[in-house]
Amino acid sequence: xxxxAATRVEIRACAKTYAGGxxxxxxxxxxxxxxxVLALLGPSGCxxxxxxxxxxxxxxxxxxxSVRFNDDDVTSRPIETRGVGMVFQHYALxxxxxxxxxxxxxxxxxxxxxxxxxxRVGELVDxxxxxxxxQRRPAQLSGGQKQRVALARAVALEPRxxxxxxxxxxxxxxxxxxxxEELAELLRRLSITAIHVTHDQEEAMAIADRLAVMRAGxxxxxxxxxxLYRDPADPFVAEFLGRVNRIERTADxxxxxxxxxxxxxLRCPPALAAHRELLARPxxxxxxxxxxxxxxxxxxxxxxxxxxRVHLRVQxxxxxxxxxxxxxxxxxxxxxxxxxxxxxxxxxxxxxQNG
Amino acid sequence: xxxxxxxRSPALFAITIAVSVFTVAPMLVSVAAGLVENYSVGARxxxxxxxxxxxxxxxxxxxxxxxxxxLACVACxxxxxxxxxxxxxxxxxxxxxxxxxxxxxxxxxxGLATALALILxxxxxxxxxxxxxxxxxxxxxxxxxxxxxTVAAAFAHDDLVALEEAARSLxxxxxxxxxxxxxxxxxxxxxxxxxxxxxxxxxxxNLTWMLHTPLTRTLPVGLADSYASARLEIGSAYTLxxxxxxxxxxxxxxxxATFFGPRPVRATR
Amino acid sequence: xxAACFAPAAALFAAFWLLPMARLVAxxxxxxxxxxxxxxxxxxxxxxxxxTVALALAVTAASLVLGAAVGLYLGxxxxxxxxxxxxxxxxxxxxxxxIVGFFVxxxxxxxxxxAALTDELLxxxxxxxxxxxxxxxxxxxxxxxxxxxxxxxxxxAMGEELEDAARSLxxxxxxxxRDVWLPALAPTAxxxxxxxxxxxxxxxxxxxxxxxxxxxxxxxxYNEFTNYANFALAASLSIALGVITWLALFIARRxxxxxxGAAA
Numbered sequence: 001x002x003x004x005a006a007t008r009v010e011i012r013a014c015a016k017t018y019a020g021g022x023x024x025x026x027x028x029x030x031x032x033x034x035x036x037v038l039a040l041l042g043p044s045g046c047x048x049x050x051x052x053x054x055x056x057x058x059x060x061x062x063x064x065x066s067v068r069f070n071d072d073d074v075t076s077r078p079i080e081t082r083g084v085g086m087v088f089q090h091y092a093l094x095x096x097x098x099x100x101x102x103x104x105x106x107x108x109x110x111x112x113x114x115x116x117x118x119x120r121v122g123e124l125v126d127x128x129x130x131x132x133x134x135q136r137r138p139a140q141l142s143g144g145q146k147q148r149v150a151l152a153r154a155v156a157l158e159p160r161x162x163x164x165x166x167x168x169x170x171x172x173x174x175x176x177x178x179x180x181e182e183l184a185e186l187l188r189r190l191s192i193t194a195i196h197v198t199h200d201q202e203e204a205m206a207i208a209d210r211l212a213v214m215r216a217g218x219x220x221x222x223x224x225x226x227x228l229y230r231d232p233a234d235p236f237v238a239e240f241l242g243r244v245n246r247i248e249r250t251a252d253x254x255x256x257x258x259x260x261x262x263x264x265x266l267r268c269p270p271a272l273a274a275h276r277e278l279l280a281r282p283x284x285x286x287x288x289x290x291x292x293x294x295x296x297x298x299x300x301x302x303x304x305x306x307x308x309r310v311h312l313r314v315q316x317x318x319x320x321x322x323x324x325x326x327x328x329x330x331x332x333x334x335x336x337x338x339x340x341x342x343x344x345x346x347x348x349x350x351x352x353q354n355g
Numbered sequence: 356x357x358x359x360x361x362x363r364s365p366a367l368f369a370i371t372i373a374v375s376v377f378t379v380a381p382m383l384v385s386v387a388a389g390l391v392e393n394y395s396v397g398a399r400x401x402x403x404x405x406x407x408x409x410x411x412x413x414x415x416x417x418x419x420x421x422x423x424x425x426l427a428c429v430a431c432x433x434x435x436x437x438x439x440x441x442x443x444x445x446x447x448x449x450x451x452x453x454x455x456x457x458x459x460x461x462x463x464x465x466g467l468a469t470a471l472a473l474i475l476x477x478x479x480x481x482x483x484x485x486x487x488x489x490x491x492x493x494x495x496x497x498x499x500x501x502x503x504x505t506v507a508a509a510f511a512h513d514d515l516v517a518l519e520e521a522a523r524s525l526x527x528x529x530x531x532x533x534x535x536x537x538x539x540x541x542x543x544x545x546x547x548x549x550x551x552x553x554x555x556x557x558x559x560x561n562l563t564w565m566l567h568t569p570l571t572r573t574l575p576v577g578l579a580d581s582y583a584s585a586r587l588e589i590g591s592a593y594t595l596x597x598x599x600x601x602x603x604x605x606x607x608x609x610x611x612a613t614f615f616g617p618r619p620v621r622a623t624r
Numbered sequence: 625x626x627a628a629c630f631a632p633a634a635a636l637f638a639a640f641w642l643l644p645m646a647r648l649v650a651x652x653x654x655x656x657x658x659x660x661x662x663x664x665x666x667x668x669x670x671x672x673x674x675x676t677v678a679l680a681l682a683v684t685a686a687s688l689v690l691g692a693a694v695g696l697y698l699g700x701x702x703x704x705x706x707x708x709x710x711x712x713x714x715x716x717x718x719x720x721x722x723i724v725g726f727f728v729x730x731x732x733x734x735x736x737x738x739a740a741l742t743d744e745l746l747x748x749x750x751x752x753x754x755x756x757x758x759x760x761x762x763x764x765x766x767x768x769x770x771x772x773x774x775x776x777x778x779x780x781a782m783g784e785e786l787e788d789a790a791r792s793l794x795x796x797x798x799x800x801x802r803d804v805w806l807p808a809l810a811p812t813a814x815x816x817x818x819x820x821x822x823x824x825x826x827x828x829x830x831x832x833x834x835x836x837x838x839x840x841x842x843x844x845x846y847n848e849f850t851n852y853a854n855f856a857l858a859a860s861l862s863i864a865l866g867v868i869t870w871l872a873l874f875i876a877r878r879x880x881x882x883x884x885g886a887a888a
Contacts, residue, residue, distance in 0.1 A: 058788055079791045092789035096807045105803070106793030150789075157793065364797075370693040374768060378713050381727035381765070384737075388730060395735045431636075439633035442626045451630075458633065461641055463870040465826030467842050468648065468862035469641065471849060475651065475859070476644035496641045499633065529625050560720040560829040561842075565849075575720035575829070582726050582833050587735055590726055597723065605718060 006034035007069045007160040007193045014054050014065030016047075024050040026217045027065065032161075035191045037184075039208035041198060041240070047217040048197045049165060055195060056163050057082040069160050085159035089166040091146045093138040099125075099149050100134045106157040124152040127186075143171045144179055151183070155190065162187070162194040168203060180206050201241050205229075213237045235350050238279050245285070245322045246350060247278045259347065261285070262316045262340035263296035269344050277350035282311070283325040284346040290337040297337040298322070314338060386598070389591035406592035410581070414593055417577035418600045424491060424573060425556040425604075431495045432552045436502035437545060441537065443503065444510035455507075459500045466561030469493060473566065487571045493562040498555050502548035509544035510537070550608045557601050574600070652860040659856055663864040669844060673864070676841040680824035683760060684817050687767035691816070692809055694768075695775020699782075710776065714769045721766060725833030728753045728762045756838040762830045767820050778812040811879050818876030822869040841865050 009032040016025040025047040032038045040048035053059040055067055057079035066075045074082050093102050103124055107117045125131055128148040138146055147167055154162060167183070168176045184207045187194050198204050204211050205225040212222040213236075221233040225241075232238035235246075249259055249268070259268045259278060272278060290297030301321060302313035305328070312324040312332060322340065332338065389407065392400035443455050461469050473493055478484055509515070518540060522532045538545070560575040567576050574597055582590045652659035663669045698710060716724065732738050732753035739749040752758050787804050795803065828842040836843075841861065849858035 056788075056792065058791070079788070080794050080796045084792060086789065086792035088785050088789055090785055092785040094786065094790075094803055094807070097803075105790070105795070109794045109799055153789075153793070163792075364697075367693050367697040370690060371697040374690055374694050374772075375709060375713065378716065378765070378768065381731060382715070384730055385727060394730075395740075435632040435636055438629035442629035446626055454630070454634070457642070458637055460645075460870070463822070463873045464866035465828070465842060465862070465869060467826070467828055467845055468866045469645070471845075471855075471858060471862055472644035472648040473640065475855065476647050492640045495636060499636065503633070554718050558718050558720045560722055561826070564829070564832070565846075575722055578720065578726070579722045579829065579833060582722060582729070587730065587733075591730065594723055594726060601718065602715075 006191055008032070008034045009055065009161055009193055009195070010066075010068040011051070011055060012066045012068070014051065014061040014067065016050050016054065016059060017062055023217055025054070025061075027062075028217075028219055030212060030219065030222070032193055032195060034193055036210060037187050037194045037196060037208045039196045039198060039204035039211045040214060041201060041204040041211050042214035043199055043240070045216075046214040048199075048214050050217075051214070052163055052165055052195060052197045055161070056084050056086055083157075083160045085154035085157065085162045087147070087150050087154050087162070087164045087167045089169050091138070091150045091170075093146060093149060093153075095138055098135050098137060099130060099141070102138070102149055103152045103156055105153060110157070120156060124156055128152045144175050147171070147179060148182075151186065155192070160193070162190075162192050164194065164196040166197055166199070169198070169200070176200075176203070183207055205241075213240060230346075230348070232279075232348060235279065238348060238350075243282050243323055244348075245280045245282065246320070247280055247322075247347075248319055249276055249278065259344075261342055262298040262314070262322070262338070263290070263294060264339060264341045266342065266344050269347060272347055272349055275349050275351055279348040279350050280322075280342055280346065281348075282323040283309075285322065285324045285340055285342050287312070287314070287324055287326060287330075287332065287338045287340055289332075290339045294337065294339065297339055300332055300334050300336045300338060303332065303334050314340065316340075382598075385591050385594050387591075388588060389593075389595040391588070394587045394591070406588045407595065410589055410592045410596055414577045414581065414596070417572050417574045418596060420487070420572065421557055421574035422600070422604065424487065424494060425553045427491055428494045428498050428556040429549045429552050431491075432498055432502035433545060433549065435495075436499050436548070437506055437538065437541075438533075439499075440503045440506035441510050441533070443507045455503075458503060461497045462500050466493075466497065466559070467565060469497065470562045470565030485568050485570070490563055490566045490571055490573065493566050494556045494559060497559065497562060498552040501551045501555065502545075505548040505551065506541055506544045509541040515540055546611060550605075550611075553608055554605060557604070648859045649863060652856045652863070655856040659860045660863065662857055662860045663841075669841075669861060672839050672841045672844040675838060676825055677868075679756070679759065679763065679838070679840060680821050683763040683767055683824045684820045686760075686764050687771045687820055688813050688817050690764075691768055691771025692775050692805075692813065694772050695777075695779045695809075696805065698772070699776040699779025700784075710772075713772050716766050717769045717773075719766065721762075721827055721829030721831075722833045724762045724765050725830040727765065728758045728834060732758055732761070753834060754837060756836070758834055759831060759836045759838050759840075762834065763824050763827065766827075766830070767824065770820060770823075771816050774812050774816040775809060778809055782808045815876045815879040818872045818879070822872040822876075825865065825872070826869050 009030075011028065011030045011032075013027040013029055014025065015023070015027040017023050028047075028051060030038075030051075040051060042048050050059060054061045054065070057067075057074065057077060061067070061075065066073060068074065069083070079086075094105065097105070100121055104117045104121045107120060112120070121134075125134060128151060130145065130148055130152065133141065133145060133149075138149070141149065150167070164183075168179055171179060180203055187207070196204070196207055208225070210222060210224055211228055213220045213228065215236055221228060221237050228237060229241050232241065235244075238244045247259060247261060253259060253268075254273070254276065257268050257273055258265050259272075260266075261280070268278075296317055298314045298316040300312055301315045302311075304311040307328065309328050310326050310330050310332075312326060313321050314324050315321045324340070326332065387398070388394045390402050390404070391398060392403050439458075443451055470493060473489070474484075477489070483489055515537065518536055519532060522536045527535070558575060559573075560579065563573050563576055564579065567573065572580070578590070578593055578597060581593045652662075658665065663673050694713070698706065730736055733751055734749060736751070736753070739751055742748065742750040752761070782805075786808070787800055790800055790804050826842060827840075828846065831840050831843050832846070842865065845858050845861045845865065848854040848861065
């Protein structure tokens with residue numbers, strides 16, 4: 001690939017309102033650093049695809065919004081002249097063209113000579129490990145192969161930005177994981193700025209350098225996966241990125257500066273002292289067998305063996321059952337009585353930051 | 356959704372406008388022509404209902420004949436066609452497949468040929484030949500495949516097979532199953548088929564022209580007569596009658612169809 | 625039980641189509657086996673056949689192109705009155721062919737606005753209703769609605785992903801038409817085109833009303849039967865016409881049963 005510097009993408013106050021008043025996207029601003037892979041993550045209808053299509057040039061932002069690639073204001077340019085590469089959920093390969101034809105399409109439109117085209121297509125075929133498939137039609141390819149062709153086609157023109165619209169959603173679970181790793185590796189190698197839309201938080205965390213979690217047309221929080229996981233700004237983000245327990249504190253608890261988990265009483269960290277509700281990740285909760293006389297111990301009501309770990313559902317005296325993740329060789333069975341505890345530093349706030 | 360190339364193509368827009376005008380203008384001209392005193396002079400000659408009066412007194416009966424005929428076709432298509440559709444959907448034999456191909460032949464072959472065949476076969480039977488039954492028979496054979504195909508497709512749905520098996524396991528006899536379970540399940544298709552049959556029968560000309568006699572005329576046959584022999588204004592007024600009679604009937608049936616469930620119609624019409 | 629379900633339909637069909645048709649097919653043999661090929665051997669009939677095929681092909685081509693354009697436009701845009709427009713555009717499907725012929729006479733005939741216009745501009749009344757052009761226009765009139773219905777549905781089903789992908793690679797206008805629209809609409813065009821061809825070949829009422837100078841096969845058959853009482857010849861020509869239309873519809877079904885609408 002050429003040694004061209006990567007592109008910085010700046011989105012300023014882009015919004016989208018459809019006829020009838022439906023707001024798919026509220027004014028949103030975002031910066032994607034050169035060479036960075038950013039994931040737009042959220043449930044369906046959150047506006048992530050709309051935002052992607054605004055960056056792509058398929059959808060025009062409401063007046064007032066702008067999109068810049070480095071210093072170039074591309075807001076008024078349609079996708080044909082924006083210089084982006086795009087990969088789609090259902091591959092969108094031209095059914096009547098071969099793999100070669102598909103990959104070389106953008107070059108053909110641009111008028112690149114047959115010789116140069118062939119050379120470039122060959123490079124991409126090697127890069128995407130599609131050797132031997134050049135003459136096949138899309139109908140003769142597997143899902144994974146199709147997506148690789150789609151990727152090759154998108155990067156053939158060395159686009160400034162690569163946009164991926166749920167590229168792995170249509171694949172089955174195992175294939176998804178395999179292709180995910182390939183994709184992450186490829187993006188790193190190309191060091192191209194990329195925006196990746198998905199509703200799968202695992203996928204986002206595996207591929208992206210940074211995540212932007214969206215809901216109902218706005219970005220709720222951006223940051224690296226670990227930062228968002230450990231310090232979510234919002235219960236929505238916390239719950240979207242993984243399973244989470246809500247821990248209630250009574251007025252007395254608050255007054256006393258404590259938090260109860262099961263029958264265990266812990267000192268509440270000062271930063272969280274004012275919060276009525278806290279969040280705790282299942283894997284952060286530690287368990288041990290309760291001593292025989294412990295009346296307030298929690299009981300295991302459900303045990304699910306998942307291969308590499310065990311999910312327990314544990315019911316204490318009060319409140320909702322807690323979800324606890326333990327090692328797969330843990331011996332706790334349904335009906336066992338347990339004592340729970342957690343490192344207070346792992347507790348997270350439930351209310352939004354300014355609450 | 357509409358921000359793609361379609362918006363950027365003035366050619367498509369222009370063609371759509373042109374085609375729309377091309378299609379709608381003659382209908383409007385025809386309606387107007389039936390209401391003016393003199394077509395060559397145009398609107399300046401003044402508006403009148405006398406042509407409509409004349410048409411109605413001379414040709415009015417053809418409207419009722421056509422509607423009655425169309426309804427008879429619908430009845431026949433339902434009574435004969437629905438069981439046939441069931442049989443086709445359930446039967447796996449080669450004979451059944453062959454039969455399915457055969458009954459669509461009256462559609463594939465020009466109406467003229469079918470009419471000729473009927474005349475050659477039954478022309479000697481005076482009473483039959485000169486009655487409405489002769490026209491009816493031609494219509495029935497022509498419209499039957501539409502009902503059969505639409506309803507057979509519905510009967511063949513997997514969930515219907517399961518429904519029938521469930522009914523059988525509960526002890527339901529054939530007639531019970533058919534009338535109580537199957538027919539209600541495919542009712543939307545039957546209604547869609549009925550709509551098609553009705554429309555086709557009302558507008559049928561090729562067959563009917565050959566089969567009719569001066570005493571057994573349908574609306575389209577009457578129209579052809581008036582186009583050939585009467586003034587343009589009469590022809591236009593008669594066409595207006597066609598619109599006035601047929602379109603509401605069609606809309607009524609379409610409204611009834613939505614009543615019975617929005618199953619998509621397989622055959623385009 | 626299944627057999628009982630077949631019985632009424634089978635009886636109706638046998639009595640009023642199969643047996644009469646068998647008799648029709650046997651009729652030309654009474655004048656010699658060569659009668660079956662009259663459509664090819666007799667110059668008069670051959671000319672009628674060729675004219676009909678030429679007309680049907682031209683009408684099919686024109687209707688497919690125009691219908692595709694309208695279908696692409698209406699299938700992918702939403703605007704107030706769209707359903708009304710679609711309903712208006714598909715109304716002609718319910719018209720008997722004679723009405724379409726009448727429309728052409730109204731507008732392109734001796735008393736129509738076209739004649740009046742040319743009279744004012746050129747001094748003589750010109751008409752287009754009674755020749756090939758009038759016939760062509762009329763046939764296109766009743767063929768267009770069918771293609772519009774088919775292509776609108778196909779364009780709706782086409783989706784936008786492929787077009788977005790092509791555009792992201794820089795393609796616009798003619799590239800999109802050639803690499804996205806054409807391949808996506810080809811099956812619909814094939815099925816609809818075959819039906820159109822069959823319908824145009826077998827159309828009688830329109831040509832009858834126009835009493836066109838351009839003679840088509842159905843009119844020839846009608847004349848043989850009604851005016852010359854040449855039953856055997858009429859039968860032979862009907863069979864030839866029937867074979868051609870049946871073949872066209874057979875080909876249409878090769879494009880997929882979902883594409884094929886009911887022919888009328």
